[in-house]
Amino acid sequence: MKIAVVGAGAVGLYYGSLLQRAGHEVRFLLRRDYDAITRSGLTVTSPRGDFHLEGVQGFRDSCDMGTVDLVLIALKAFANQHLVEMVRPLLGSATALLTVQNGLGNEELLADAFGGDRVLGGVAMIGVTRGEPGVVNHMALGSIRLGEFSGGRSVRSEQVAAMFGAAGVTCEAVADLRKIRWEKLVWNIPFNGLCALTNQTPGTLLANPATRCLVAEIMDEVIAGGNAQGLSEPISREYREEMLTSTVQHTSDYRPSMMVDRLEGRPLELEAIYRIPLRYAAQQGVPMVRVGMLNALLDLGEPVHP
Amino acid sequence: MKIAVVGAGAVGLYYGSLLQRAGHEVRFLLRRDYDAITRSGLTVTSPRGDFHLEGVQGFRDSCDMGTVDLVLIALKAFANQHLVEMVRPLLGSATALLTVQNGLGNEELLADAFGGDRVLGGVAMIGVTRGEPGVVNHMALGSIRLGEFSGGRSVRSEQVAAMFGAAGVTCEAVADLRKIRWEKLVWNIPFNGLCALTNQTPGTLLANPATRCLVAEIMDEVIAGGNAQGLSEPISREYREEMLTSTVQHTSDYRPSMMVDRLEGRPLELEAIYRIPLRYAAQQGVPMVRVGMLNALLDLGEPVHP
Incomplete structure (x- = not known):
């Protein structure tokens, strides 16, 4: 091919x-x-x-x-x-x-x-x-x-x-492509943003009880936002636990792409990973409060757009 | 004396x-x-x-x-x-x-x-x-x-x-001492924490539309948390606007104490400014979600307690 x-x-x-x-x-x-x-x-x-x-x-x-x-x-x-x-x-x-x-x-x-x-x-x-x-x-x-x-x-x-x-x-x-897109966001939204914001790896975020809880809460918001989109079947609560366990096992020391983008001075993928999901969730009446806060904190470090 | x-x-x-x-x-x-x-x-x-x-x-x-x-x-x-x-x-x-x-x-x-x-x-x-x-x-x-x-x-x-x-x-x-304590928190909770976390001054936070909105949302959470404590009279919505206006006018370039504490490697006053207010608000059924998220993000940078 x-x-x-x-x-x-x-x-x-x-x-x-x-x-x-x-x-x-x-x-x-x-x-x-x-x-x-x-x-x-x-x-x-x-x-x-x-x-x-x-x-x-x-x-x-x-x-x-x-x-x-x-x-x-x-x-x-x-x-x-x-x-x-x-x-x-x-x-x-x-x-x-x-x-x-x-x-x-x-x-x-x-x-x-x-x-x-x-x-x-x-x-x-x-x-x-x-x-x-x-x-x-x-x-x-x-x-x-x-x-x-x-x-x-x-x-x-x-x-x-x-x-x-x-x-x-x-x-x-x-x-159902939309379902797997939202499932990926269950990982990307907490870890890309939190790692870029705090300059810490996923493993460090999960080792601190306060931020581990925050990661899980953000995952819950994303699952609720996704499940409001009329997916073929809902993303399960077990998926969240799989993501947390898999992260500890496989990507604990990994630097997510957004963390690398910020460290290397590139723009962040805020539109694709945060703003569009926030809009889609809000359209279905799901606010995703913590996701919105994370987006705002990441936006602060971005160059001003014309 | x-x-x-x-x-x-x-x-x-x-x-x-x-x-x-x-x-x-x-x-x-x-x-x-x-x-x-x-x-x-x-x-x-x-x-x-x-x-x-x-x-x-x-x-x-x-x-x-x-x-x-x-x-x-x-x-x-x-x-x-x-x-x-x-x-x-x-x-x-x-x-x-x-x-x-x-x-x-x-x-x-x-x-x-x-x-x-x-x-x-x-x-x-x-x-x-x-x-x-x-x-x-x-x-x-x-x-x-x-x-x-x-x-x-x-x-x-x-x-x-x-x-x-x-x-x-x-x-x-x-x-009513409790009322003035909560009124002060309406300023301290957003600005101490956000400035320490992002290493930006209050004026910078208020110049970015996304973080200005976040500051106002956090102030709303604190006002709701305080007003659930049975104060002699509620903290008004106008108080929030006064705080925002006064900050732009008087403390735009000021580095809040928690920002200075972090820059100088001291511990942060998380217990007094975040955790106790979060507990008092939760006891009255007011969750203060963004305040909790800010506390978690600040906790990540703190030394591990025994």
């Missing part, structure tokens, strides 16, 4: 490298890592085994990439104003788009521009960070769940899931 | 210096500033005029101070475990205790040890910080409202208010 990776940060480089290793033709749209990767290839360090890829196809401009069968989108959502123009040159008549970006609103943006039938959304549960240019450090986890933006199971979503599976990624196609 | 000042940080040194300048015999219990003040006196810088006092009586141990007519207590509340033993040697048969410490629980501590009849509480609206040893920088405001711990107006509270008034401090005796 011909695959373009748009937004080649840690997540895009990691999954793209696995797909190339599995024999697919992968083209990466690169910025920071262009020189290193086109000269020396791509190195992945991982508890599942390090590997190095030579002959990685890197591009600076999507106009040079040609059309593909699948566009894998892992762009930071704060750069979404550029996304449509980056994707447009990649589209043939049957090209599918799979966004594994954080938060809500990304599928809607693509559907508005290119039609909802092209759009799949995926939720990656993964701890991965960039190292030196040309190096990606996979820390933990890595599974993907994905589904059609228009809802329901499809042959296409099963095929994409099978493709990831053959590349070594645990991947499941689901019928 | 013979007055002992216990807890000679910025607030204690400032009011003590005004009382000494007005002719009272003031004895200061000192730690950090002992050498500087006993050698060279006490300097106050203030928009109302700088002044310098010679012949300031400083002590390292309250056992050496003798008994007094009034003990003015401005100790940081996180050091309250030492307060009773610091105060005991100062008490004659009619000695009154006036605590102008932050938050709730300070009068109760003194009343439990020495009887409620001795205890007055005062609320200082003031911006003042310590400079070099022997120097206090008064920035803004400075008024005190005070009342009997046992409630009601008293000749004694009127006399103490008159004493401050004669020393140049706008001071009023009130019948």
